Amino acid sequence: MDIVIRRAAPGDYGTLGEITAQAYLQDGLLDFGESDAYLDELRAVAERAAAADVLVAVHDGTLLGGVTFVPSGGPMADVAGPQEAEIRMLAVDRAARGRGAGEALVRACLDRARAVDGCRAVVLSTQRTMHTAHRIYARLGFVRTPERDWNPLPHLDDITLLTYKLTL
Secondary structure (H helix, E strand, C coil), X not given: CCCEEEECCHHHHHHHXXXXXXXXXXXXCCCCHHHCCHHHHHHCHHHHHHHCEEEEEEXXXXXXXXXXXXXXXXXXXXXXXXXXXXXXXXXXXXXXXXXXXXXXXXXXXXXXXXXXXXXXXXXXXXXXXXXXXXXXXXXXXXXXXXXXXXXXXXXXXXXXEEEEEEEC
């Protein structure tokens, strides 16, 4: 299957926002379901695209999924430090999974990171239950960095995001 990875165009934003939101909802990744405040952020592709690089995977004109690449020092970084880029919000439409779109999106982020002057690593956060994504990260050489694990909602004790890093 020929998957094309490209920058998201404004005409992609609504579809990608819905793919991302539905991926998180259908996979049970939002602790508060439809009322989770993060759902609005997942759908806000135009805002992400203004602050970072939003990439999409496309096959035969159909949008399969997307990812947000945050270059070193980008305003959307959650865990990236100096000389680190960050991958956020990787999502593939449930009907398109298993075709390599997720891995292609991550590889595209790695290529972008290598092109950023001074970037020495790529980091990301993931939930414990994102096992398919964990396999992609391991296959591509990412290693767990448990010392960087964090809680995006400190007032709730049971939410911890796992972190991974790939040194370039």
